[in-house]
Amino acid sequence: MNNNSLLSHRKEEPENGILYIVGTPIGNLNDISQRALNILKNVSLIACEDTRQTKKIMNKFNISNKLTSFNKHNSVIKTPTIVKNLKQGKSIAIVSDAGMPGICDPGEDIASIVKSEGIDIICIPGACAAITALVSSGLPSSSFVFEGFLPKKKIDREKILLEISKNEKTTIIYESPKRLRKLLQELCEFCGGDREIMIARELTKKFEEHVGNNIIDVIEFYKDKNIIGEITIVLKGLNKKRESNLDKLIIKKDLNDLMNAGLSLSAASKYLAKKNRLKKSEIYNLI
Numbered sequence: 001m002n003n004n005s006l007l008s009h010r011k012e013e014p015e016n017g018i019l020y021i022v023g024t025p026i027g028n029l030n031d032i033s034q035r036a037l038n039i040l041k042n043v044s045l046i047a048c049e050d051t052r053q054t055k056k057i058m059n060k061f062n063i064s065n066k067l068t069s070f071n072k073h074n075s076v077i078k079t080p081t082i083v084k085n086l087k088q089g090k091s092i093a094i095v096s097d098a099g100m101p102g103i104c105d106p107g108e109d110i111a112s113i114v115k116s117e118g119i120d121i122i123c124i125p126g127a128c129a130a131i132t133a134l135v136s137s138g139l140p141s142s143s144f145v146f147e148g149f150l151p152k153k154k155i156d157r158e159k160i161l162l163e164i165s166k167n168e169k170t171t172i173i174y175e176s177p178k179r180l181r182k183l184l185q186e187l188c189e190f191c192g193g194d195r196e197i198m199i200a201r202e203l204t205k206k207f208e209e210h211v212g213n214n215i216i217d218v219i220e221f222y223k224d225k226n227i228i229g230e231i232t233i234v235l236k237g238l239n240k241k242r243e244s245n246l247d248k249l250i251i252k253k254d255l256n257d258l259m260n261a262g263l264s265l266s267a268a269s270k271y272l273a274k275k276n277r278l279k280k281s282e283i284y285n286l287i
């Protein structure tokens with residue numbers, strides 16, 4: 001990027017026939033950008049998840065504009081009208097209650113429909129809890145997995161938990177405060193209590209809190225607490241090398257135990273090879 005590319009940008013005023021996906025704050029209203037305010041002020045219509053939430057921003061920044069509700073309950077009915085208005089040349093902004101629309105919020109489906117109709121979308125970037133939590137966690141952030149809310153159905157949930165436990169990348173999860181304790185127990189079971197984790201609570205708000213180190217510490221921290229507020233979890237990926245060293249130590253100990261109990265080296269190795277799905281020679285190599 002050169003200096004010119006920083007200076008040359010799109011027109012500040014909304015353009016006709018464009019859908020603007022506008023990021024809004026996740027707590028601190030001052031996190032909204034000038035560009036977002038300008039778009040909200042000047043588009044033909046703002047489609048928002050909950051008009052009461054969006055009015056808080058509008059009131060704080062003295063903006064008045066037309067609002068229409070657009071959420072998971074009415075998006076199917078309202079999408080064709082929005083597409084029609086865009087085709088007629090109107091400019092429309094989509095906002096969710098907080099953060100980036102489309103990230104566990106309404107916006108994903110309409111973006112895909114609008115794009116398939118050949119209409120341009122412009123995103124006005126804003127806060128996102130996942131990225132804010134990731135960057136403040138200090139955990140590896142150049143490559144990561146965003147899971148959003150985990151599925152509730154046991155079989156789907158366990159499948160994802162298993163995937164998370166084996167993933168070497170940092171994982172970001174959204175969870176409600178009511179279910180945090182249950183999720184921490186599950187993560188402990190699947191990933192082990194010593195896996196690094198950070199719980200980001202109330203990001204950008206007055207009582208912002210970051211609780212870490214490992215899963216066991218975090219479970220202990222929340223043991224007797226009344227958990228309230230919004231929560232994002234950042235979990236460090238699997239350290240494969242460390243994990244395989246730990247496995248080796250456990251097998252070595254099992255081998256010693258079996259031989260102390262009277263088994264021959266050959267019999268103990270054969271048993272442990274089968275149990276750990278390894279070759280007998282790999283067990284021999286451990287000693």
Ligand code: SAM
Nearest residue numbers: 099100104105128129174175202203230231232
């Ligand atoms: N679209 C939003 C975004 O870009 O982050 C996410 C919306 S999703 C419905 C709401 C979830 O995001 C919350 O349950 C919580 O997990 C997370 N979240 C939102 N605001 C947060 C905050 N201030 N601190 C921590 N987590 C937050």
